[in-house]
Amino acid sequence: MNVSSPQPLLVVGAGIAGITAALEAAEAGKEAVLVEREQAVGGRVLRSHQYFPKLCPPSCGMEINVRRLEKNPRIRVLTGAQVAKADRSANGWSVAIAVSPRFVNERCTVCGDCSKVCPAKVPDPFNLGMNEVPAIRLPHPDAWPRRFVLDRSACPSGCKACVDACTYDAIDLNAAGREETIEASAVVLATGWSPYPIEKLPELGGGRFQDVVANVNFERLASPSGPTGGKILRPSDGTPPKKIAFVQCAGSRDVNHLPYCSAVCCLASLKQATYVKEQIPDAEVTMYYIDRRAPGRNEDVLTKVAATEGVKLVKGKVGKIEECAGGLKLRLEDVEAGRILDAFADLVVLATGMVSSLKGEKPPFGVGMDDDGFGLDNPGASLFIAGVARRPEDVAASVRDATGAAAKALVAARRSA
Amino acid sequence: MEKIGLFLCTGCEIGAAIKTDGLESLAKKGGAKSVVMHPFLCSEEGVAAIRKAVDDGSVDSVLIAACSPRAKTAEFRFDPLKVSVERIGLREQVAWSHPHGEEDTQMLAEDLLRMGLVRIKKNILPKPLAETIEKTVLVVGGGVAGLSAAKAAAGMGHPVVLVESSARLGGSMAGVKDAAPEQPPYGELHKNTIGELISAVQGNASVRVLLQARTVHIAGQPGQFTVDVESPSGKETFLAGAIVQATGASPYDATKLGDLGYGLTPDVVTSVDLDRMIAKGEIRRPSDGKPPRRILFVQCAGSRDPAHLPYCSSECCVTTLRQVAAVHRDLPGMECAVVYRDMRTPGQMEHFYQAVQEQPGSMFTRGEVAKVEKGPEGNLVVRLKDSLLGPDAALQADLVVLAVGMIPNSADSEAIRALRDARVGAEKGDSDVQRAHAAKVAEELAFHEGTEILNLEYRQGPDLPVLRYKFSDSHYICFPYETRRTGIYAAGTVRAPMDAAQAAEDGWGAGLKTVQCISAATRGEAVHPRAGDISVADFSLQRCTQCKRCTEECPFGAINEDVKYTPQYNPMRCRRCGICMGCCPERIINFPEYSVDAVGSMVKAIEVPDELDEKPRVVAFLCENDALPALDEAAARRLSWNPWVRVIPVRCLGAVNVIWIADAMARGIDGVLLIGCRKGDDYQCHYMTGSELANKRMENIQETLTRLKLDSTRVRILEIGRNEFDRIPQIFAEFEKVIEETGPNPMKGF
Numbered sequence A: 001m002n003v004s005s006p007q008p009l010l011v012v013g014a015g016i017a018g019i020t021a022a023l024e025a026a027e028a029g030k031e032a033v034l035v036e037r038e039q040a041v042g043g044r045v046l047r048s049h050q051y052f053p054k055l056c057p058p059s060c061g062m063e064i065n066v067r068r069l070e071k072n073p074r075i076r077v078l079t080g081a082q083v084a085k086a087d088r089s090a091n092g093w094s095v096a097i098a099v100s101p102r103f104v105n106e107r108c109t110v111c112g113d114c115s116k117v118c119p120a121k122v123p124d125p126f127n128l129g130m131n132e133v134p135a136i137r138l139p140h141p142d143a144w145p146r147r148f149v150l151d152r153s154a155c156p157s158g159c160k161a162c163v164d165a166c167t168y169d170a171i172d173l174n175a176a177g178r179e180e181t182i183e184a185s186a187v188v189l190a191t192g193w194s195p196y197p198i199e200k201l202p203e204l205g206g207g208r209f210q211d212v213v214a215n216v217n218f219e220r221l222a223s224p225s226g227p228t229g230g231k232i233l234r235p236s237d238g239t240p241p242k243k244i245a246f247v248q249c250a251g252s253r254d255v256n257h258l259p260y261c262s263a264v265c266c267l268a269s270l271k272q273a274t275y276v277k278e279q280i281p282d283a284e285v286t287m288y289y290i291d292r293r294a295p296g297r298n299e300d301v302l303t304k305v306a307a308t309e310g311v312k313l314v315k316g317k318v319g320k321i322e323e324c325a326g327g328l329k330l331r332l333e334d335v336e337a338g339r340i341l342d343a344f345a346d347l348v349v350l351a352t353g354m355v356s357s358l359k360g361e362k363p364p365f366g367v368g369m370d371d372d373g374f375g376l377d378n379p380g381a382s383l384f385i386a387g388v389a390r391r392p393e394d395v396a397a398s399v400r401d402a403t404g405a406a407a408k409a410l411v412a413a414r415r416s417a
Numbered sequence B: 001m002e003k004i005g006l007f008l009c010t011g012c013e014i015g016a017a018i019k020t021d022g023l024e025s026l027a028k029k030g031g032a033k034s035v036v037m038h039p040f041l042c043s044e045e046g047v048a049a050i051r052k053a054v055d056d057g058s059v060d061s062v063l064i065a066a067c068s069p070r071a072k073t074a075e076f077r078f079d080p081l082k083v084s085v086e087r088i089g090l091r092e093q094v095a096w097s098h099p100h101g102e103e104d105t106q107m108l109a110e111d112l113l114r115m116g117l118v119r120i121k122k123n124i125l126p127k128p129l130a131e132t133i134e135k136t137v138l139v140v141g142g143g144v145a146g147l148s149a150a151k152a153a154a155g156m157g158h159p160v161v162l163v164e165s166s167a168r169l170g171g172s173m174a175g176v177k178d179a180a181p182e183q184p185p186y187g188e189l190h191k192n193t194i195g196e197l198i199s200a201v202q203g204n205a206s207v208r209v210l211l212q213a214r215t216v217h218i219a220g221q222p223g224q225f226t227v228d229v230e231s232p233s234g235k236e237t238f239l240a241g242a243i244v245q246a247t248g249a250s251p252y253d254a255t256k257l258g259d260l261g262y263g264l265t266p267d268v269v270t271s272v273d274l275d276r277m278i279a280k281g282e283i284r285r286p287s288d289g290k291p292p293r294r295i296l297f298v299q300c301a302g303s304r305d306p307a308h309l310p311y312c313s314s315e316c317c318v319t320t321l322r323q324v325a326a327v328h329r330d331l332p333g334m335e336c337a338v339v340y341r342d343m344r345t346p347g348q349m350e351h352f353y354q355a356v357q358e359q360p361g362s363m364f365t366r367g368e369v370a371k372v373e374k375g376p377e378g379n380l381v382v383r384l385k386d387s388l389l390g391p392d393a394a395l396q397a398d399l400v401v402l403a404v405g406m407i408p409n410s411a412d413s414e415a416i417r418a419l420r421d422a423r424v425g426a427e428k429g430d431s432d433v434q435r436a437h438a439a440k441v442a443e444e445l446a447f448h449e450g451t452e453i454l455n456l457e458y459r460q461g462p463d464l465p466v467l468r469y470k471f472s473d474s475h476y477i478c479f480p481y482e483t484r485r486t487g488i489y490a491a492g493t494v495r496a497p498m499d500a501a502q503a504a505e506d507g508w509g510a511g512l513k514t515v516q517c518i519s520a521a522t523r524g525e526a527v528h529p530r531a532g533d534i535s536v537a538d539f540s541l542q543r544c545t546q547c548k549r550c551t552e553e554c555p556f557g558a559i560n561e562d563v564k565y566t567p568q569y570n571p572m573r574c575r576r577c578g579i580c581m582g583c584c585p586e587r588i589i590n591f592p593e594y595s596v597d598a599v600g601s602m603v604k605a606i607e608v609p610d611e612l613d614e615k616p617r618v619v620a621f622l623c624e625n626d627a628l629p630a631l632d633e634a635a636a637r638r639l640s641w642n643p644w645v646r647v648i649p650v651r652c653l654g655a656v657n658v659i660w661i662a663d664a665m666a667r668g669i670d671g672v673l674l675i676g677c678r679k680g681d682d683y684q685c686h687y688m689t690g691s692e693l694a695n696k697r698m699e700n701i702q703e704t705l706t707r708l709k710l711d712s713t714r715v716r717i718l719e720i721g722r723n724e725f726d727r728i729p730q731i732f733a734e735f736e737k738v739i740e741e742t743g744p745n746p747m748k749g750f
Helices: A016-027 A058-071 A113-117 A161-165 A215-222 A265-279 A296-306 A395-416 B023-029 B044-055 B090-095 B103-122 B144-155 B194-202 B271-280 B316-330 B349-358 B413-428 B432-448 B500-522 B549-553 B579-583 B596-605 B627-636 B658-666 B690-707 B727-742
Strands: A009-012 A032-035 A075-078 A081-089 A092-099 A121-123 A132-134 A178-184 A186-189 A193-195 A212-214 A243-250 A284-289 A311-315 A317-324 A327-334 A339-345 A347-352 A354-356 A383-385 B004-009 B032-038 B061-065 B084-088 B137-140 B160-163 B207-210 B214-219 B225-231 B234-240 B242-245 B249-251 B268-270 B294-301 B335-340 B362-366 B368-374 B380-385 B394-397 B399-404 B406-408 B488-490 B559-561 B567-569 B618-623 B645-650 B671-676 B715-719
Touching (some): A009 A178, A009 A395, A016 A032, A016 A186, A016 A395, A016 B500, A032 A081, A092 A186, A113 A161, A215 A265, A243 A265, A243 A317, A243 A339, A296 A311, A395 B144, B004 B023, B004 B103, B023 B103, B061 B103, B090 B103, B090 B627, B103 B645, B137 B144, B144 B207, B144 B500, B160 B225, B242 B500, B268 B271, B271 B316, B271 B399, B294 B394, B316 B349, B316 B399, B335 B394, B349 B362, B488 B500, B549 B559, B549 B579, B596 B645, B596 B658, B618 B627, B627 B645, B671 B690, B671 B727, B690 B715, B715 B727
Parallel strands (some): A009 A186, A186 A383, B004 B032, B160 B207, B242 B488, B268 B399, B294 B335, B294 B399, B335 B362, B671 B715
Antiparallel strands (some): A081 A092, A193 A354, A327 A339, B214 B225, B225 B234, B559 B567
């Protein structure tokens, strides 16, 4: 760009959408600041075992993106950081960023000596709490910045085992947080989503039965870096399941839960069916759906999975799940035919939907939202939304929209400069 | 480089794993001018020691023997114009993955040091490009995506020339009255704002619009394209820095849909026809000009059908909803039935679906059309199959609307090039047989004649290469805009099936990519995936044999040919993958810090024990994007693997030159592994075809082995995923078994 505002673009949220928006802007010559609440970038995508439709690991593309982040002199990444306050300024936004204390500093070499001696165990947030990890650890295998993190609240009183074990003087248990103000020319909000909690679906066994799991948890079960080392096992008894049911629209397209379609769950389940068939070839997989939504080239995934032996796709809305001898009983309502059927499974995956991160919160930057909590662009305020904070969509669409949002932000920044 | 400084870190268990005394003399023997050992090299103090040596000029190159080249990159970055840096991953490849203090571990570390030293010695500092860069952006196609791209690029301060083949802007949205609700309220029709977008572009002083125009020739490279455009006002030539191709898609040819009743009576129309009627405010039966009472919409007309379009066209469900809503508005009381296989209304479109479904007169039913027949009263009877209305369900309608799918307006560049080559071959082939064969190929491909869109002067063909189903090739999950032609970005429905709102977004994104490409060219830097790389390839053309391998194999078409087939390198098209370097049999293509000689020297620097020692040696070339990270992860988890393997990271498997394998064999190395990314339709190779090409070259390698009288099992090529760290030890163990069975390389000791 020939003329650009000297003030940086601020991108909030370093999932795939935020990373993309910041990188695309920075590679176009714009200064960018990328702010992430967690201690490492990557957001939800790194928790996926594979992407559809190519069935490839998200860490592959993230490897490139991390190289791009490291190499670009115009980009600054603040992790463990949140927007504390945002005010309109003459040329954009004046944003106070609260950076939480980082107890492990940049001297960390990820050698792991501290983890070995740490007496405190915490549920692993990366694996959605499905296993325990030391309070001091690498947050996940692909963590960047590549540094250990410490869950300080879990430290036993007076313990400094990690400090003593660290050869590199990289741990400061008394580290303090700080605040800095960024004068931004424009803002891209890419704060992502959270999975619809299965506890809100008790009729489908959510939160009631161990062998009823959410699709996001199932993704971790299939991942080599997950709690089972990539083995698909029933949580109740640790055995491989033989009859797996995927329940689509678990919460989505339902006025009592999420009235919209979450856009990715059909393909996520089809993808997960391939994980099952690869690991447990004789397993029976049934997917209960209202509509099979596999737009564009994703149709190929549907065609392939539907043709797999041992995979059945049944049009029907599951209304109730109960425990029964040896497994789970699904009561389903064939909406169009008006029939009620029973089906059985020993593991049920609820294809739960996506909830906008903006929903229910006091939205930062005074961003406008639709009734479902998805953010609306405000070009007049140089404020743009990218990724699932804007609408339910898959990774490919998030990357596209994030690039578009960066473009709009750069145009707005230039106009207001 | 002449003054090599070796900086060896003894932290992170490296000092415990190997004996460091003796390494200094090894390094000096290997050409190091100075050796510094540090217990914590990535610390401020450690880095300061390196910086001091660089600043006082005592070293001109820095060899860092510490952690993986992927770790601590910020700490170990120095000005690439001043100092050459190479890294040896002693921590991951030695200390974390092999038993400490053992002879094999020591030998491994010493080999890695020797390899690093010869490699950095061969490095030359890069000379960045400093070219005059044109800022104008060319946009081909004036539909939603093209208009949005033009608006974006102009908004970022770039002049834009927009070339549209028809007489008006707006593309397929121009004749459409309404828009689906992209913003709240989601339950109702919105106004189609294409008119405002057209006005904004036409009213923008930075944008020049050429109608009824086409690009007849585009030569050059990013930053320096010369574009010839023909329009009614004549032919003109201008410069452009980067290009957006937004040529859209066409409705599927309904005449092929006789099964769905098209052609049976004039009252079977397409969704495009109905949009015209809605826009005119005259929804009429074509047969008698009367308003219909009942309209039946048939979804997936041509889409999701292997006989027509195997993919889903993505936008037809929402188009039908929009049309049903418009019909209800314009002709209240009209019945609209929709026959669908799956209603696809992702995201907030679900609200629109619910709202339209609830309108009086709407009926949505799942099923497929078995047959369309003429009805008794001049109407139509649509017989259904797979319908929940019953086995013989039939619906009557007096207008049937086929929701036709879309076909990208792309040109099959590779096929066009094959056609052109065949035409030349038919005339100038060496023998009658060759000429006849070429003539036959030319005949088969003749239908591609005249389908060119961009008319690029590229050896590999005049347009963007296409992927399955003729959508332009790209890494369509992570990096959707990256086509195989640098600086040329596809946007909208030519890239993937999408609706108008998505096409607008796509246009904005592609607009930014053009600005980015021009910005990178101005800085003399490469674009994705090696964004920021300032080195360019060097071609020693005096030794070129005009074999054409590089011109044909470059995934990005960076290399043209002159009439004598001598390669003409376009550095700003180049992505620095090194695939040309890998394919060149004369080894004349090299990068300043990545050359055939440098890597070959690494292979030759490996000490090969004689066969009596029973210590075989294996060289493993690992793709640095997926295989090397997988190896690093295996090491981080302290998995252990065979200590006889020597790992050499490469930019891409396609950058592996066969000579390295020959060198390894000649040196007595027992086996060579090439480990890279997935190839094929769902390729993961970040240079698109690198993995594919490496596999093809294996045939060549087998020949080399046979010539050397060696067993072909000694060389193996494998794919690995970025997350498959657990396979690393397994791969090495299995290969070791193969080598054991094959026996020692008979070239040992020669």
